[in-house]
Amino acid sequence: MKTYILRRTVQSILLFVGVVVIVFFLVRLSGDPASLMMPREASSEQVQAFRELMGFDRPVLVQLGDYVAGIFTGDFGESLRFQTHSLDLVIQRVPLTFTLASLAMGVAILIGIPLGILGGMNAGKPSDLLARGLGLGGQVTPEFWLALILIIVFAVNLGWLPSFGIDGPSSYILPAAALSVGAMGRLVRLTRSTVLEVVGSDYVRTARSKGLSAYEVAGRHIFRNTAIALVSVISVQYTYLLGGAVYIESIFAIPGLGSLLDEAIRARDFPLVQTITLFIAAAAIGLSLVADLMYAWLDPRIRLEN
Amino acid sequence: MTETRTVEFGDRSRGFRKFLKLILRDPAGLIGLVLVLGLLGTAVFAPQLAPHDPLEQSLGNAKALPVFSEGGSWDYPLGTDRLGRDVLSRIIFGARVSVTVGFFGAAIAVAIGLVIGLIAGFVGGKLDKALMSLVDLVLSVPYLIVVIVVAAVLGRSLFNVVMLFGVTASPLFARTTRGEVLRLREAGFVSAARATGAKLPSILVRHIFPNLVGPLLTLATFEMSAMIFYEAGLSFLGLSVPPNIPSWGNMLDSGRRSLFTGLPWLSIFPGLAIAITGLSMNLLGDWLRDILDPRIRRARG
Amino acid sequence: MISHVTPQHAARSGEVILDVTGLKVSFDSPDGTVHAVNGVSFSLRAGESLGVVGESGSGKSVTMMALVALLPSPPASVDAGTAILTDGETELDLLSASRSQIRKVRGSKVGFVFQDPLSALNPTMRVGDQITESVRKHRGVSGEAAEQIAIELLGAVGIADPERRYRSFPHEFSGGMRQRVMIAIAMAGDPPIVIFDEPTTALDVTVQAQIVELVKTRLQQERGTAIVWITHDLAVVAGIADRVAVMYGGTIVESGPIDEIYENPQHPYTRGLLAAIPSADSDGTTRLASIEGSPPDLLVAPDFCPFQPRCSYAFDRCVDERPLLRGVAADHLVACHYDLDKGEPVQ
Numbered sequence: 001m002k003t004y005i006l007r008r009t010v011q012s013i014l015l016f017v018g019v020v021v022i023v024f025f026l027v028r029l030s031g032d033p034a035s036l037m038m039p040r041e042a043s044s045e046q047v048q049a050f051r052e053l054m055g056f057d058r059p060v061l062v063q064l065g066d067y068v069a070g071i072f073t074g075d076f077g078e079s080l081r082f083q084t085h086s087l088d089l090v091i092q093r094v095p096l097t098f099t100l101a102s103l104a105m106g107v108a109i110l111i112g113i114p115l116g117i118l119g120g121m122n123a124g125k126p127s128d129l130l131a132r133g134l135g136l137g138g139q140v141t142p143e144f145w146l147a148l149i150l151i152i153v154f155a156v157n158l159g160w161l162p163s164f165g166i167d168g169p170s171s172y173i174l175p176a177a178a179l180s181v182g183a184m185g186r187l188v189r190l191t192r193s194t195v196l197e198v199v200g201s202d203y204v205r206t207a208r209s210k211g212l213s214a215y216e217v218a219g220r221h222i223f224r225n226t227a228i229a230l231v232s233v234i235s236v237q238y239t240y241l242l243g244g245a246v247y248i249e250s251i252f253a254i255p256g257l258g259s260l261l262d263e264a265i266r267a268r269d270f271p272l273v274q275t276i277t278l279f280i281a282a283a284a285i286g287l288s289l290v291a292d293l294m295y296a297w298l299d300p301r302i303r304l305e306n
Numbered sequence: 307m308t309e310t311r312t313v314e315f316g317d318r319s320r321g322f323r324k325f326l327k328l329i330l331r332d333p334a335g336l337i338g339l340v341l342v343l344g345l346l347g348t349a350v351f352a353p354q355l356a357p358h359d360p361l362e363q364s365l366g367n368a369k370a371l372p373v374f375s376e377g378g379s380w381d382y383p384l385g386t387d388r389l390g391r392d393v394l395s396r397i398i399f400g401a402r403v404s405v406t407v408g409f410f411g412a413a414i415a416v417a418i419g420l421v422i423g424l425i426a427g428f429v430g431g432k433l434d435k436a437l438m439s440l441v442d443l444v445l446s447v448p449y450l451i452v453v454i455v456v457a458a459v460l461g462r463s464l465f466n467v468v469m470l471f472g473v474t475a476s477p478l479f480a481r482t483t484r485g486e487v488l489r490l491r492e493a494g495f496v497s498a499a500r501a502t503g504a505k506l507p508s509i510l511v512r513h514i515f516p517n518l519v520g521p522l523l524t525l526a527t528f529e530m531s532a533m534i535f536y537e538a539g540l541s542f543l544g545l546s547v548p549p550n551i552p553s554w555g556n557m558l559d560s561g562r563r564s565l566f567t568g569l570p571w572l573s574i575f576p577g578l579a580i581a582i583t584g585l586s587m588n589l590l591g592d593w594l595r596d597i598l599d600p601r602i603r604r605a606r607g
Numbered sequence: 608m609i610s611h612v613t614p615q616h617a618a619r620s621g622e623v624i625l626d627v628t629g630l631k632v633s634f635d636s637p638d639g640t641v642h643a644v645n646g647v648s649f650s651l652r653a654g655e656s657l658g659v660v661g662e663s664g665s666g667k668s669v670t671m672m673a674l675v676a677l678l679p680s681p682p683a684s685v686d687a688g689t690a691i692l693t694d695g696e697t698e699l700d701l702l703s704a705s706r707s708q709i710r711k712v713r714g715s716k717v718g719f720v721f722q723d724p725l726s727a728l729n730p731t732m733r734v735g736d737q738i739t740e741s742v743r744k745h746r747g748v749s750g751e752a753a754e755q756i757a758i759e760l761l762g763a764v765g766i767a768d769p770e771r772r773y774r775s776f777p778h779e780f781s782g783g784m785r786q787r788v789m790i791a792i793a794m795a796g797d798p799p800i801v802i803f804d805e806p807t808t809a810l811d812v813t814v815q816a817q818i819v820e821l822v823k824t825r826l827q828q829e830r831g832t833a834i835v836w837i838t839h840d841l842a843v844v845a846g847i848a849d850r851v852a853v854m855y856g857g858t859i860v861e862s863g864p865i866d867e868i869y870e871n872p873q874h875p876y877t878r879g880l881l882a883a884i885p886s887a888d889s890d891g892t893t894r895l896a897s898i899e900g901s902p903p904d905l906l907v908a909p910d911f912c913p914f915q916p917r918c919s920y921a922f923d924r925c926v927d928e929r930p931l932l933r934g935v936a937a938d939h940l941v942a943c944h945y946d947l948d949k950g951e952p953v954q
Contacts, residue, residue, distance in 0.1 A: 018443040026452070029459045036459060124681065140584030142535060144542050145577030148562055152570045163565075202726040205677055209721075210741040210792065211714030220740065221729055228731060243450030247539060251562065261451070262543060265458040277455055281447045288446070300776040301730055328637060597637075 001303050004296055012289045017068070019281045024067050026277070027270045028060070037080060037270050076278070077271040081264070086275035090257065094279070096166065097249065097256035101241040103172055104180035108237065112138075112184040113230070116191020120226075121218065123196060131188055138185020144247040147178035151251075164253045175252045179244050183237040194229045198222050228298045235291030239284040328597050335593025341586030348398055349405035356395035357383075360552045364390040372571050385571045387560060393571065396552040397579050403546075403553040404583060407468055407537040408530035414472025416526055419479020420518075424510070426480065427487025438484070441477040449474065453536055457545040464547050467540065471533045478529065482521050490517055520598030527594055531587035538580050554580050623693065624799055624833060625651040625674075630688035630702070632666070632673045632857075635681055641905045643669045645857040645913075646687075648932075653799065656827060656834035658848030658865070660841050660880065664902050666857035667837045671802045674701050675717050676709045692716060694799070715745045718793030718801040723809050724785035728777035734788045735761070735773030738795050745796030760791040763825055765817075783814035790821065794830075801826060802835040807843065819846050841880045845869065850938070853877050856903040856913025859932065863939030873941040873948070875918050912944065920945040922952060 030036050034051035042050075051057050055066070070077065076087040112135070119131030154174060155163035162171050198204060199222060207221045245258035253259070257276060264272040296302040329336050348355060364386075371377050372385040372393075384393040422441075426434040453470060460466040490496060490513060499509045540546035541555020542562075549556055554576040561573030632644035644666040651657055659667045672678050674690050690701040694716060699708060713719075721727040729737060738757035743749050746756060754773070761769035764787040777785055786806055793801050803822070807815035826832040836847055844851055845865060852862040853876065861874040872878045900917030903909075912918070915925040924944045932940040933953070946953045 015443060015446050019447055022443070022447065022452075026455050027459055029456060030461070136585065136588055140531075140581050140588060142538060142577060142580050142584075144539060145558060145573070145580060148558065148565065148573040148577065151565055152573060156566060156570075200679065202721060202723060203729040206719070206721060206727045206737075206789070206792070207729070209675065209677060209713055209719035211710050211712070211744055211796065212740065213710060216740070220732070225729070225731055239448050240450075243448050246450065246454060247542065250543070261454065265454070265543075265545070270459075273455055273458070277451055280451050284448050285446055299731060301778045304776065304779065331637070 001296060004302060005293060008289060008292055008296075012285050015285050016282055019285070020068055020071050020278065021064065023274050023277050023281070024064050027274060033270065037268050039268070071278070076275040079264070079269055079272040079275075081267045081269040081272065086272045087279075089260065089272060090275055090279050093255060093257045093260045096254060097242065097245050097258060100172065100175055100179065100248070100254065100256060101238060101245055103176040104241050104244075105183060105234070105238055107176060107180040108183035108187050109234065111180075112187030113191050116188045117195055117223070117226070119188065119192040120195025120199065121222075123199075128192075131192060135185045135188030135192065138181045139189065141181050141185070143178050143182055143244045144251060146181055147175070147248055147251045150174045150178055166254055171252075171254075175248045175254060178251075179241055179248045182244065183241055186237060186240075187233070190233045191226065191230060194226050194233075195222065198225050198229075201225075228295065231295045231298065232288070232291045235287040238287055242280050242283060329593070332593050332596070334589045335596075338586045338589025338591075338593060341582065342590050345401055345583055345586065346405060349401040352399045352402055356392075356398040357381075358392035358395040360391060360395040360399040361550070362391065366390065369569060372575075375571075384575050385569075387557075387572055388564065388567075388569070393557070393575055396557055397554065397575060399552045400554045400557060400576065400579065403464065403541075403551060404534045404537060404580075406464065407471060408534045408587075410468045411471035411475065411533040412526045412530045414469065415475035415479050415529060416522055418473065418476035419481075420483050420522070422476065422480035423483025423485075424487060424514070427484040427491070428506075434484070437480070441480050444474070444477045445481075450536065450539070453540065454543065454545060457540050462544075462546060462548045464551070467537055467546050471536065475529050475533065478525060479522060482525055483518060486518050486521055487514060490514060520594075524591055524595040524598055527587055527591035531584050531591065534583055534587075535580065538576075621655075622653045623650045624653045625690065625692055627670075627674070627690045628688060630670060630673065630690065631686040632669050632678070632683060633686055634683050639906045640908075642908055643683075643857050643905060644673065645909050647854075647857070647859055649852055649859060649862065651800065651833050651835065654827070654831040654833055655849045656836060656847055658844030658851045659835060659837045659854060660839065660844055660851060661854035662839055662902060664905065665854040667854045668804050669857075670854075671804065671835060671837060674802075675713050675719070676701075676706075677713075677719070714741055714796035714798065716798050716800065718796060718798040720786070720789045720793050720801065720803045720806045722805040724782065724789045724806075725777060725809075727789060728785060730777055732776075733774050734777060734780070735775075738788070738791050741792050741795035757791070757795070760794055761788070763794070764788070764791045765821055766791075781814075782810050783817060786810065786814075786818055787821065790818075790825075794826070797830070798832070800833045800835070802837070804837045805839070806836075808838070815843070816846075819843070823847060853880065856909060857905065858909070858913060858929075858942065859940075860914065860943070861939075861941045862932075863936070867936060867939045871936065871939070873935050873939070874914075874943050875920055875945070875947070876914050878947070912942075920947070924952065 027033050027036065034054065034056045035042075035047050037054075038047050038050050055063060067077075074087070076085070076090075078084065079086045079089055082089055115131045115134060119128040119135070122128045151163040151174065154161045161174050163174060165171065204217060204221050207217045212220070242257075245256060246261050247258070248254070249256045249258035250262040257280065261273065261276045264270075264276065329339060367382065367386050367390040369386060369388060369390075372383065375385075382392050382394070384397065386392055387396075422437055426437040453474060456470050456474075457467065460470065495513050496509055499513055504512070537546055537553070538555035538558065541553045542559050544559060546555060547553050557576035558573060561569070561576065564572050627650065628648045630644055630647045631642075634641040634643055647666070647670050649657070659671070661667045669678065669683075673683070673685050678685075685702055688702055692699045692701055692712065699712070701709065701712065704712070728734065735754065735757050738760055739753045742753045742756045742760075746753070748756065758769045758773050761772060766772050766784060766787055772780075777788070780788065789806070807818050810818065822834065822836075827834060834847070836844060838844055841851075841853075848865050850863065851865050851868045852859045853868070853874065854860065855876050861868065861872065861877045868877065869881065872881055903913040903916070910929055911927065912921070912925040912930050915921040918925065920943075922944070928944070930942040930944045932942045935941055944953055945951075
């Protein structure tokens with residue numbers, strides 16, 4: 001277990017370094033980061049001045065070294081638009097996004113996992129059809145479309161719920177609902193297939209051969225092993241939600257990380273874009289590390305490994 | 307259950323009839339196939355199918371209601387937007403963007419992934435390790451964020467979007483290809499073929515490719531659906547095709563701007579098109595996976 | 608011997624406790640109906656051990672699992688037959704029994720030991736708990752007492768330091784040890800019948816011999832448990848079975864006392880199997896050499912002899928008519944249209 005933790009942690013750090021390099025090159029994909037970041041109407045002299053100011057005229061490797069060194073000393077660069085340290089902006093916006101994503105994840109888990117279990121335990125029966133239908137429906141509904149529909153119904157026509165900004169708990173309802181639907185759908189399908197796999201496993205057959213009742217087989221053998229397998233699935237879905245927050249936050253005008261990314265892109269504030277990207281990628285890597293460690297702790301095959 | 311069985315895809319004599327039998331047995335797969343073919347047809351024959359020019363503005367007919375609302379007419383079955391453009395025609399032409407992105411994006415992803423996966427699987431050793439680390443690295447970054455940022459850097463163009471999806475989805479195909487190559491090598495096929503004096507190209511064509519068709523086709527179907535989804539999302543954020551080209555995401559973006567001005571159909575119909583497309587490709591993909599993926603088949607047998 | 612593991616079912620030896628007649632099982636598959644078991648009849652007496660031999664796909668495992676409804680349904684369905692389980696004064700037809708009746712049979716009347724003990728044990732549950740849950744179910748004890756019995760069972764199947772090993776997980780055991788745990792689970796309900804489904808296939812030869820020895824002493828001799836031992840290896844059966852049933856294409860083609868089958872095989876398939884047994888001086892690792900030809904196509908309903916395409920004695924009637932079991936000696940049955948001893952078709 002100890003070696004596993006160590007190995008997995010080192011791996012995550014290496015991944016993060018790799019992501020830093022990717023993010024560095026992303027804004028240079030067009031070949032000329034200076035004109036990318038300057039307004040279209042800027043003159044070539046202005047662009048040249050900006051290029052020199054930002055150090056884009058130096059050799060790429062020097063810039064990369066500079067950037068990586070900056071990241072590991074906490075200097076993520078300055079936002080062009082807000083003229084402040086980009087990491088501060090990000091940290092300011094993070095809590096709202098995590099609240100929203102966690103709410104959506106909660107909804108997705110509460111609906112998706114029971115539905116998936118229902119389907120997997122009753123494969124081929126009407127309840128399975130219902131679960132599969134809802135799962136597929138959730139999966140194919142774009143969150144940005146559902147958000148618009150929810151606004152039309154609950155904010156414009158019925159006037160029950162707010163559709164803009166965050167002002168009290170009711171403001172979270174529509175955004176969280178819209179954001180959760182995709183993860184809910186995927187959870188139904190992944191839970192269902194995991195349950196099916198466990199139900200068809202040899203050890204469940206052994207449990208049945210002991211004369212256990214259906215409830216005992218489900219409770220002691222099927223659910224527990226399904227739950228363990230779902231740990232990493234949930235962490236992956238959480239990462240998806242952080243991405244979907246870009247749409248949802250900009251539609252509902254929620255001042256989180258997602259809408260900050262949208263704003264930064266529209267303002268060509270790429271140093272800020274880079275920091276947001278890095279932050280979300282780091283969150284994803286961290287989540288998957290936590291999930292793997294949890295899995296390792298829950299699964300004796302890894303926990304007791306020497 | 308533990309015995310290895312390879313599925314022969316090359317059996318064409320029984321192939322087509324078996325295909326018919328399999329698709330007729332599974333109504334969901336059949337629905338998926340029909341819808342996907344319908345989508346393809348819509349994209350190809352858009353000029354013939356669309357009742358109006360999707361770009362034609364007629365301010366006199368602006369904000370026309372859809373036919374099933376009171377005051378709507380068959381002239382504009384799904385209504386018109388603020389500039390009087392026919393929503394139905396725009397949706398029909400929007401299918402062209404989605405189909406192009408899905409089809410070419412997946413084709414590029416398959417091509418790149420196949421090459422990387424074959425090299426990793428056959429050469430093995432350090433090169434394999436390096437390539438797979440790269441694949442893991444790319445897959446560890448939240449996909450949507452990367453796509454948004456790259457699209458923002460490259461600027462609005464259909465070509466850029468297709469290339470972007472093709473390149474960023476290729477690691478998935480590389481991993482699948484490599485896994486399949488390793489599985490076949492482990493099963494002893496490759497060495498058996500080598501022992502009989504077969505050269506690499508013939509091993510590829512006779513043993514590797516037939517077994518790759520199933521997994522890659524299945525993955526490609528799901529990825530096409532994902533690409534169409536992501537393209538719509540990028541359009542919605544104003545990061546995909548230019549605003550003068552009708553695409554479902556662009557239409558939703560303008561629907562969003564009209565949310566509070568009483569034009570809900572501008573938001574409803576393009577999203578419905580995206581959802582139905584996603585549904586059809588997922589149904590088709592599920593069905594393909596059930597019948598083509600040797601692992602699933604083996605587990606069932 | 609500790610009280611908990613002494614035999615509780617000293618059924619009068621020789622009495623028939625399981626009588627199966629005309630069992631048919633089919634599977635629904637995309638290619639059509641697979642006729643896996645086509646009219647199998649056999650009986651099992653208290654305390655005896657029956658070897659069931661056949662290649663994979665012969666229907667031997669399917670037959671046994673159908674008895675206690677362990678086949679996934681769909682796609683499997685039991686189409687015909689009866690299986691009378693006699694327990695003292697009560698008789699129960701397993702094939703028409705309700706779910707709850709079957710559940711009471713599992714573990715307490717019929718125990719199972721499966722082929723691959725790694726996948727057959729729950730990887731996330733301590734082995735002790737996997738035994739204890741069966742003990743609790745069938746022995747009317749709970750808590751500490753049940754755990755104590757489980758520990759005794761672990762000791763009885765030859766696991767050293769059972770108190771400590773109770774808390775281990777399956778992956779911490781070797782293959783042979785895992786199979787011992789499976790046997791302990793099967794013993795937990797003290798059933799009069801235990802079915803072994805290729806229990807030693809995944810194990811090496813020395814361990815195989817140990818497991819066979821364990822079953823003979825702990826189950827057969829000490830408890831008088833009746834045993835069904837499914838295998839594809841006729842040589843393994845010789846060490847454990849009193850009687851043998853040879854299966855092919857979902858039917859029993861020959862059955863009889865082990866010595867009789869060895870010395871006087873009357874079915875061409877049995878002869879082929881015996882000829883394929885590696886000689887005594889070989890290292891024993893040689894797998895059964897295969898008989899020429901491929902296994903039967905189970906998609907076709909068998910109204911003919913399933914072995915006929917691979918049989919060198921086959922003639923017209925083998926294609927037209929399915930041979931039924933006929934007696935050739937005391938308790939020795941064979942299903943073949945050809946009389947091997949006389950060298951001519953059966954009249």
